[in-house]
Amino acid sequence: MDAAKGSPGLNPPLRLPSGARGKPIRLNTNYFPIKMKAEVNLVQYEVSIKQDTKSNIKIGKKQNTKIFEKMKERNQDVFSKPVAFDGFKNAYSVEVLPSLKKKKTITFKVILELEEGDGDPVSFTVQISRGITKGLRELMVSLKCTDMHKNISFTIFRMLDTMLRYHRLLRYEAVGKKRYFLLNREINRPIDIGPAVQGVTGFFSSMKASAHEKGSLMINIDLAHTVFYKEQPLLDFINNVLHVGRNDLDAPLDIKLRKILERGLADLRVETTHIPRTYRIIGLSMYGPDRQMFPLNNSESGKIEQRTVQDYFEKEYKKTIKYPRLICIQAYPKEKNIYLPLEYCVVARGQRSFGNLSNSEAGKFIRSSAIPPGKRLEQIKNIYNDNKFANHEMIASLQLDVAKSPFTVTGRVLSPPKLMMDQEVQPKRGGWGTRDEKFYIGAVVYTWAVIDYTHTWQGALERYIRTLRSLGDRKGMVFKSPVSVTKGIRKNVTQQFQNLKKKFPEIQMILVVLEEADSLYSRIKTVGDLEISVITQCVKKRCMEECRFITIGNLLVKINAKMGGINSVWSRSPKLMKRSLMVMGADVNHPSAGDARTPSMAAIVASIDNNFSKYAVEVRPQKHRNEIIQDVKEMTKNLLKSFSIANNSKPQRIIVYRDGVSDVQFHQVLQHEFLAIREACKELEETYKPAITFLLVMKRHHTRFFQVDEVGKNIPPGTVVDSGITHPIERDFYLCSHQGIQGTSRPAHYHVLWDDNNLTMDQLQEFTYNMCHVYSRCSKSVSLPAPVAYAHLAAFRAKVHAMEVNIQES
Structure with a gap:
């Protein structure tokens, strides 16, 4: 809500005029505007719930809410108007409750049988005291404020948000604060995805501050999907x-x-x-x-x-x-x-599954939750109507006017950059290149080996190797015959790899054939990366046996990049390149749910060439589930040194794309990570002060766009939105840089935390979109800038290594 709470001189930059480049496109959103009345006052109450008899039973939010609702039910004369409760210590209403106009505190007795325990009724004392009063006028003024040292009134925003979602908490099973699921088979039939788990469709709703009318509120509504355990013995x-x-x-x-x-x-x-x-x-x-x-x-x-x-x-x-x-x-x-x-x-019903799904279960869940755009928007409208977002009694009490139709915004479709392979190519619908174009620089693969851990038919393996080499040659690579083709021994992976390295000291790559979701994957990557320092490329047995040209072509894209080749580059360098530029990507990978042992892995990568095709990488383990990267300064110093060695100079500009941060952590990122980058520059050289632009990249949001003129189709790659639903004060935009294949495309949300480079919205958006076209592992524009994708990959690989170490230790 309030991005970076104000340290003087360390606040996100204010909004700029919207960009102008690109072809206009009309879009429906999943946002519904709210109009407020300034004269409405909200009252906060302090709530105390205590057990009358001594007990070690802990009362949580769910039980507190049941107690509060039981109290309201038994005292309807006192609670004749809607009152919302946060489940902890605060309740809210419009105007003061009549009983508290003369008294400071009112007390009630509630007897309730708890869900957990021995089943005996428990007596509680509920005490309600009048607290602060806040007017909606204050919120309306703060939404339109352009003073960067002031923030949107968080207190009244929280009061209003609690009041708007309270009735949904009473009806639905809430997952987190903003996702709701109705576990009623007759109304909401779950999807069977495995023997113990089922996929359930619910909805997400959240109140958001927006740039509409120079600062206003909207309700964001979307479908939500999660996995629950089945009721079973x-x-x-x-x-x-x-x-x-x-x-x-x-x-x-x-x-x-x-x-x-x-x-x-x-x-x-x-x-x-x-x-x-x-x-x-x-x-x-x-x-x-x-x-x-x-x-x-x-x-x-x-x-x-x-x-x-x-x-x-x-x-x-x-x-x-x-x-x-x-x-x-x-x-x-x-x-x-x-x-x-x-x-x-x-x-018992209503319990979310936090365990890892099998490949089969994950596939079924993904397919069941991939809802195409037209159907998704229709379901969002149904959710809006079924849940009385516009005419619930709390809405009436607050005198809010909630729009009955989704908000429409005008976006723009940016042109993709022209790319250079052996000839200039123009991306279309997010993709480029065929079997006929050669890589910009083809890799030379002289010494490589094949190990097959699936014991497939020898003829199929030989055919695959011939096709791989033939297509590699056509793509401009030099692909010699493998020096060794052997059957793998699953219990002896390390020894086999070490023997190959010993026999062929100059070996460049080992191609490994594995079963689907093979448990050997982590071992192979750990041995290759850490023990013998040889590149590994895994291939699924199914893909090897099918031997399809398109699949092998995609594999060659990966192999060429791994072996030092360059698949494609921008045909023309952007104006930003007039001064030397280093682009960084940062991400943190956390352990799987239920894993309390493995540390989180932080990765930062940085470009070290003008084509953004070569990167240096730094990876560090850090405290379990800590999102803020702890060792940014040392990691950045090492990356700057790598850039200096490759270019004989330090970069004059730095652009940082930071993935995975929630909006409540903006201030922490500015205070810790951004300042650490500055300190790294200063420690390398006292007078070294490159211009830094720092952006957050977020994919875990519920903003969706739907074409008005081509209903049912996903938005095209390059669609950018920087008005209407964006932040009312700060600089942000949404960009969908990839072609949606199934379901509804999710754009990336970019929020600028710092900008020494004084980039216009057009410059920032075009450069970001172009950076989504230089990811070397595929011939498509991807959903995130390449440095972010590489940081994600590096952090994940480090997690794989850590998991393998845990397995070997146990």
Whole structure:
């Protein structure tokens, strides 16, 4: 919301006039403008919810909201007007509640049966005190303010945002703050994507500040997709998700298996079948129901007795334990000593899956969520109408006027840069080049080898090698016969690679044939990159057997770049190149969900030639899930040295594209990463002060564009939007630089945090679009500038290495 909160002299630059280059294109958006009335006042209340009896049960946002709603339901005379609650300590309404006009505080008693625990009703005291009052006038004024040291009023923005989304929180299962899912099979049928998981379609909605009318609010609505666990017996879940069979669950468990289960089941909610109750898993028993003891108060003698879980279930519930030796789960709260047999537990609905999907599951999920533009816009309109975004009682209370149709904006389609291969080529629909054009500079591959870990038919492998070499020659490469073609031994990857390196010290590349989603991939990359320093190129067995010219052509694009060739360059250098320019890309790759061990990997790359075809790279591990890059200064110094060695001078201009940062981290990036780059320059030479332009690149947003005149088609590559839905004060734009293949194209969002180069919007947008055409791994314009794509690739490769190290250590 408020990008970089103001340090004097260190704030994002103000908006510039929109760009003018390109062909105009009319676009529908998934934004709906909001009109406010300045005289409306919002009141904040401080809310305190306390249990009347001592208990170690923790009450979270969901339970707090249930308590608050129960209180409203029982006291409708007090809460006759809409009141929203943030689930923690704040409630909001329009004007003051009548009961608080004379009193400072009002108190209520609420009795509620909690979702977790032993099922007994719990008594709560809810205390509400009147807090601050804020007028919408303040928000309206701040939205139109152009003072770079002032920010949009965050307090009142948050108040209004909470009020607008509160009724959706009561109806839907919320994922994060802004995504909502209705888990009702009759209304919203889930997509079956695997034995334990299902894809569910919901929606995203968020209030945004926009440049419309020189500063106003809009509601951004989009489809949202996520994966939930199926409701299923816990034993099936353990088998399907954790891949542990029933025969392996007999107590006691070995240490390794116990850790797998504890990690996989932690915080999972289960419903019991012997009584209708929900529990949260916090651990596992040491023994099965036949031996697992727990303390129980004897109502007759008044003494604490030790009972087995099996004995308790048989006598208390008349339930037979079918698997008395299988471990039990332990449920929250720990001090209650609640142990439940696996056979009487079912995975509760509404739980998002954070585990890695299999290739098959991921494919089904991607296909189910790839909604074409026309259908997507229609569904967004349906969501708008079904959820009363324009006429809900809270909207009426706030006296807001929400537009009933999506906002329309005029964008522009930029012309792609002409490229030079062995001849000049003009990209069309985001692609260029055929089998007939040769690479700008073809690589020379003299010494290379092939290892096949799939043991495919020898004739197919020989045909693939012949075709690869033949097409390589046609593309201008020198591709000699491989010095070795061998069958791989999966248990002996390192030794095989070392033997090849020893036998052929000058070996340039090893081409490796693997199965689909082969677990050997990480090992091969780690051995090649770190242990023998030889380039590796993996090929799927299916692609090798099909031996299609187009697939091999795409592979040659990668191989040529890896081996030092240059696929294509800009035909004409931009005006920015009149002074030496280095373009940097930065990204951080985080471990998979559930991985608490592997560090995050930060990567920064920098161009070191005038064609933006050669890059130096710096990679560092850093604190787990820390998004801000910690070692920017040293990484930048090394990159500047690499540029200086390649060009005999330091760059006079630097443009930085930083990927993966959320809008709440803008200030941190400016304060830490941008200043670290400046310090790196100063430490190299006291008087060295290159002009720096620093942009954030964001793909994780929900802005979509839809052609007005060609309904149903994706927007063309080069579509840029820098007005209407953009930031009201700061400098940003949306650019779709790639051709959408399936689903609806997602543009990249660029936000300028600093600009010493004083670039116009046209200069910045054209240069950025052109940089999307120099990614060497394909002959298409990509969705992000090449340096960002390389940084992403480098960080991912470092993650692969780290994962392999973890595997080898374990």
